[in-house]
Every structure is written in structure tokens, then in C-alpha cells.
Amino acid sequence: MDEAGEKVVSSAQLAGRCMVNAAQVRKDLAYFGEFGIRGVGYYVKDLLADIKRILGLNREWRMAVIGVGNLGSALLSYRDFLKQNYKIVAAFDIDPPKVIGRVSEKLGKPVEILHVNRLKEVAKERLIEIGLITTPPSEAQKVADMLVDAEIRGILNFAPTQITVPEGYVVKDVFFTTILDNLAYLLSNYNEGRR
Amino acid sequence: MDEAGEKVVSSAQLAGRCMVNAAQVRKDLAYFGEFGIRGVGYYVKDLLADIKRILGLNREWRMAVIGVGNLGSALLSYRDFLKQNYKIVAAFDIDPPKVIGRVSEKLGKPVEILHVNRLKEVAKERLIEIGLITTPPSEAQKVADMLVDAEIRGILNFAPTQITVPEGYVVKDVFFTTILDNLAYLLSNYNEGRR
Numbered sequence: 503m504d505e506a507g508e509k510v511v512s513s514a515q516l517a518g519r520c521m522v523n524a525a526q527v528r529k530d531l532a533y534f535g536e537f538g539i540r541g542v543g544y545y546v547k548d549l550l551a552d553i554k555r556i557l558g559l560n561r562e563w564r565m566a567v568i569g570v571g572n573l574g575s576a577l578l579s580y581r582d583f584l585k586q587n588y589k590i591v592a593a594f595d596i597d598p599p600k601v602i603g604r605v606s607e608k609l610g611k612p613v614e615i616l617h618v619n620r621l622k623e624v625a626k627e628r629l630i631e632i633g634l635i636t637t638p639p640s641e642a643q644k645v646a647d648m649l650v651d652a653e654i655r656g657i658l659n660f661a662p663t664q665i666t667v668p669e670g671y672v673v674k675d676v677f678f679t680t681i682l683d684n685l686a687y688l689l690s691n692y693n694e695g696r697r
Numbered sequence: 698m699d700e701a702g703e704k705v706v707s708s709a710q711l712a713g714r715c716m717v718n719a720a721q722v723r724k725d726l727a728y729f730g731e732f733g734i735r736g737v738g739y740y741v742k743d744l745l746a747d748i749k750r751i752l753g754l755n756r757e758w759r760m761a762v763i764g765v766g767n768l769g770s771a772l773l774s775y776r777d778f779l780k781q782n783y784k785i786v787a788a789f790d791i792d793p794p795k796v797i798g799r800v801s802e803k804l805g806k807p808v809e810i811l812h813v814n815r816l817k818e819v820a821k822e823r824l825i826e827i828g829l830i831t832t833p834p835s836e837a838q839k840v841a842d843m844l845v846d847a848e849i850r851g852i853l854n855f856a857p858t859q860i861t862v863p864e865g866y867v868v869k870d871v872f873f874t875t876i877l878d879n880l881a882y883l884l885s886n887y888n889e890g891r892r
Binding site for chain 2: 519557558559563571572573575576577579580582583585586588631632639655656657658662664672674676677678679681682683684685686687688689690691
């Protein structure tokens with residue numbers, strides 16, 4: 503809404519966008535303080551800044567992609583990351599033709615692809631806090647262990663396999679098939695409901 | 698486990714993999730019938746078939762990718778889909794150089810990229826039930842409308858914008874930045890916990 507130049511938003515409008523009810527929006531926001539102005543609503547810019555602060559998003563997060571196949575390349579050129587202060591500052595692979603000289607030129611600044619054995623050294627230099635695993639599943643745990651060794655505490659795992667990390671590290675999985683399973687289940691149930 | 702050749706699994710082993718407790722696993726499965734054998738556990742092959750049946754996953758789902766940029770190409774060659782009976786049977790774009798002749802050769806069978814104005818016709822011919830939107834956000838709603846017009850009832854939306862569909866259609870969003878927001882929040886809180 504801020505991008506669209508909207509200045510003020512009501513809880514009802516917010517509720518409509520989020521598909522919840524307006525009372526819930528007011529209640530949830532009130533939990534963190536007084537943001538709204540009675541009879542007016544919320545100032546879009548202020549509310550955005552407040553929510554970012556609450557969620558810990560008022561800062562930059564520096565990320566590395568490990569595995570520059572199709573998905574890794576797609577993430578390297580994913581514009582929405584930059585808009586939200588997620589910055590990919592390094593990319594790693596193990597495949598020499600990829601490592602030598604290939605860069606992503608889709609974003610303003612090209613990202614050089616380095617050999618994964620430089621992960622720990624580069625993580626320190628470039629203050630990397632989040633690693634995106636986009637390797638084949640067979641390599642995912644090995645990469646997770648390397649991220650842990652480099653003290654990169656946040657992992658977004660796109661490899662369709664479970665990985666384990668020690669306490670103090672956080673893994674979020676993005677399993678496309680699991681999301682499709684959910685969609686397929688909803689489609690199946692809807693069919694049954696109609697019969 | 699089936700792929701690894703394992704024949705039998707206990708509720709404790711299942712619980713360990715899912716990071717829940719064994720009693721919960723037994724209770725959840727018992728809700729759908731009697732699958733386990735006391736003192737033995739579950740037969741892996743049988744349990745897999747039963748769960749697939751329960752979740753409506755014991756069939757093939759035919760899918761189309763709309764938008765063959767980096768992410769669309771990545772999905773076209775995403776091996777895990779095939780393993781799970783999700784089959785991409787068509788790919789669409791609007792960009793002539795992509796539409797003419799370019800195919801994905803990563804999987805066994807190449808997928809021809811068609812102009813998006815053939816979506817409705819091809820959806821019927823190829824019995825497409827799920828559409829994956831991988832266009833820029835500015836085009837996502839337009840594509841969603843075309844999917845609805847083609848009566849493709851399931852949508853997996855990768856474009857970072859909200860889309861709306863009529864009742865009877867199901868949308869699942871895959872917003873990488875939203876997942877990162879969640880990870881960033883957990884990392885921030887963990888930091889605070891340590892201070």
C-alpha cells in the first residue's frame with residue numbers, strides 16, 4: 503500500500519487484505535502498542551515501520567546461496583528479496599564450470615560464484631547470517647554441517663530432505679511437493695464435497 | 698524409508714523423524730484406522746500407501762507452469778515432483794523467443810513452451826488441474842483469471858502478490874520473503890534471548 507502511495511488504512515481494509523476480521527486486526531496490533539487513530543485508521547508508513555520493528559525486519563539480512571543450479575539461479579535473481587532487505591552476498595557451488603567466472607547479472611550487482619570450500623572464510627568476511635540450501639537432497643546435510651561450522655545460524659532449506667542442526671540454529675524448509683500435497687488434499691476434499 | 702529399503706518402522710522412529718512424540722503418531726494414525734501391529738510397528742510400504750490414500754495422493758496431478766523465467770525453469774526440472782506423481786504437462790509464456798521452440802530437456806520428456814493464449818485449449822486437452830504461477834507479480838492476477846477461465850481449480854502462486862479467485866478454486870502462496878521473515882524473526886528472538 504505504501505508503494506501504491508496510500509497514506510491511511512482502516513482495520514477493515516487491512517482485514518480484507520489478510521482475510522481475517524477487523525476486530526482481530528485491531529486486537530493483534532493493540533498487543534504491541536497503540537498504532538491506530540480512532541476514526542482515521544493507521545498511517546501506512548508508520549504502521550509499516552512499526553511492524554518491521556516488531557518482527558525484527560528493520561535491518562538487512564545477509565545471505566548465501568549454496569548450490570547454483572536452476573533453483574539457486576532463480577533465487578539469485580529474485581527481486582522481492584532486495585525490496586525486503588534480504589541481500590544475497592555470496593553464492594557457492596562445487597562444480598568447477600560454475601565456480602569459474604559465472605556470475606548472476608540479473609540484479610544490479612553480479613554475485614561471483616565461489617567454491618563451497620571457501621564458505622567459512624567468506625561467511626566471516628561478509629557477515630553472512632542466512633544460508634539458502636539449493637543443492638540436490640543427497641548433499642543437503644553436508645551443506646547444513648558446513649553452515650553450522652561457519653556459524654551461519656539461519657537456514658532456508660529448499661532441498662527436499664530433512665536436515666538436522668544443533669540447538670541455536672534455525673531451519674525452515676521450503677518443500678514444494680509438501681505444499682502441493684496440501685493443495686491436492688484441498689482439491690480432493692472439495693471434489694468429495696460436491697459429489 | 699521405503700526407498701532406503703526399510704521394511705518396518707515403529708511409532709517412536711516415525712516420531713523422531715517428524716519431531717513429535719510417539720503417542721501423537723499412534724493417535725493420529727489410529728484416527729484413520731488400524732495400521733500398526735503391536736510389538737512390531739508399521740509396515741513401511743503399507744503405511745505409505747494408506748497415507749497416500751488418506752491424503753488423496755494416490756493419483757497423478759497434471760500441472761502447468763505459467764511464466765518460464767528462472768523460477769519457472771527451475772520448477773520444470775524439479776525432480777521431486779515426478780517422484781510424487783506431480784506431472785508438469787505444459788508450460789506457457791508470453792515472450793516469443795521463449796515460446797518458439799525452447800524446451801526443458803532436464804526431465805526425460807521435454808516440455809514445449811506454448812503461448813499463454815493457448816492455456817484454455819491445452820488445459821482441456823491435457824486434463825490440467827493445477828497451475829503454477831511464476832510470472833512477475835504485475836501479471837499474476839491476469840494469469841489467475843486465465844486459470845479460472847480454463848477451470849484449473851488449483852493454483853500454486855509463486856508471484857509475490859496476493860491473487861483472488863472465485864469460490865471453488867484453491868490458491869496456495871509460496872512467498873519466499875514471507876518464509877524468510879519468519880526465519881529472521883526466530884533469529885532475532887534467539888539473539889534477544891541470549892543477551
